[in-house]
Amino acid sequence: MNVVAILRSDEAGQAMNAACTDINGTEVSTHVGRLLDVQGDVSLLKSADVLILDVDPRSEEEMTHLRKVLQHEFPGVPIVVTAPEASLQDVRQFMHLGVVDFVPQPITQADLKTALEQVGRTRKSKDEPSVQDGHIISFLKAGGGAGASTLAVQSACLLASRKKAEKSNVCLVDLDLQFGTNALYLDLDNRVGIADLLEAPDRIDRELLSSVMGHHASGLELLAAPRDVVALETLHAMDLERCLKLIRSAYGTTFLDLPSAWTPWSYAAVRHSDLIILVTQLTVAGVRQGRRQIETLQSHGLGDVPIKVALNRFEKGWGKSVDIKDAEKAMGRKFDYFIANDYSTVTDALNQGVALSVIKKKSKVEQNLQKMIDDAIKTITGEEARPEPRLLLGSRR
Ligand SMILES: Nc1ncnc2c1ncn2[C@@H]1O[C@H](COP(=O)(O)OP(=O)(O)OP(=O)(O)O)[C@@H](O)[C@H]1O
Ligand SMILES: [Mg+2]
Secondary structure, eight states: OOOEESSHHHHHHHHHHHTTOEEEEEEOEESOOHHHHHHHHHHHHTSSSSSEEETTTHHHHHHHHHHHIIOOOIIIIOOOEEEEOOOHHHHHHHHHTTSSSSSSSSHHHHHHHHHOOOOHHHHHHHHHHOOOOSEEEEEEESSTSHHHHHHHHHHHHHHHHHHHTSOOOEEEEEEETTOOHHHHTTTTOSSSSHHHHOOOGGOHHHHHHHHOEETTTTOOEEEEOSSSOOOOOGSSSHHHHHHHHHHHHHHHHEEOOOOSSEEEEEEEHTTOOOOEEEEEEESEEEEEEEEEEEHHHHHHHHSSSEEEEEEEEEOTGGGEEEEEEEHHHHHOOOOOHHHHHHHHHHHHHHHHHHHHHHSSOOOOOHHHHHHHHHHHHHHHHTTSSOOOOOTTTOOOH
């Protein structure tokens, strides 16, 4: 393994040279300087199997360069970051950006070895067969009860029944680890699902995955949230990433129902998404929380994941109390989808665990979801220009 380390001080360079002696099968070349200064030497960086970069988390310029290296210049190269001073918050930020591990300074052999072992695990998962041809659409709620799970479940059902002829085409993953309702909303057994993967993260492969999926009459396959409440830390970002890669290679379209809490793995789920559908309602809280979610994604370097906003439980006439234009201004962007409010059809479908069309044919809410899914897939497959978050700056209230 060829490791290229770019360190900002002689001290760190010497510590690295001392730490990397006797690490079998690893050749480390150390360069003292800032990433910004050596970045022009592409041949040096290109030769690396692993990059170890010394980055100052307080320098906006260095963080921007790190983002560029991770996302655009060397997206396939595992990156380990080191820094002389980094708070827990800084380390979290590095991990959210997609860094494999963080090594504190002074660099020690034990820390370096642990980081390189972690790199080894990542590379192993990358080497596993993956066609990477499916799409991932994530549903994010602006606040509790906005209707994200309803929209995820029902649009997944809709797409699955349309694609029923094609086997294994649509999958739904309930990432609301602690309060997931997808299995309930589909009347499926939640004794199998993510809980089985948490028990044996090292054994996750296609076979295990397919054995823990629930099968719905619509043709949809569900990876259910655990039946018992588990701590959010039981899921690790790397294990989830591995799962998502496998799922993406097995299904044409995967829907993720994201949790309310932001964790390293929920950021990782967003990073692996082709599109985020942010679900909100036309209320002051819904709009404010929606804007907050968009800002959170942007501040974690996820601003370039396309976002569309779905205004759920929409009824003409609601504009009397909250005007759509005012709401869009407060949110900082336009609403993309309007999903009708239809309490009895939606509640009956969720209570019985069936698709909306089983309760009522051609309901307005089903038609709205159909339109939403068609547009979402068009957006992802490139038939429509990729949407930007389109934040209308300066409109915060
Ligand atoms: N378009 C709709 N029309 C009428 N009722 C709806 C609609 N969408 C959702 N609901 C109702 O809103 C309730 C909450 O929906 P849901 O569980 O999808 O919310 P959520 O955003 O996933 O919230 P959380 O995950 O925080 O519980 C459900 O009981 C559902 O019946
Ligand atoms: Mg939910």
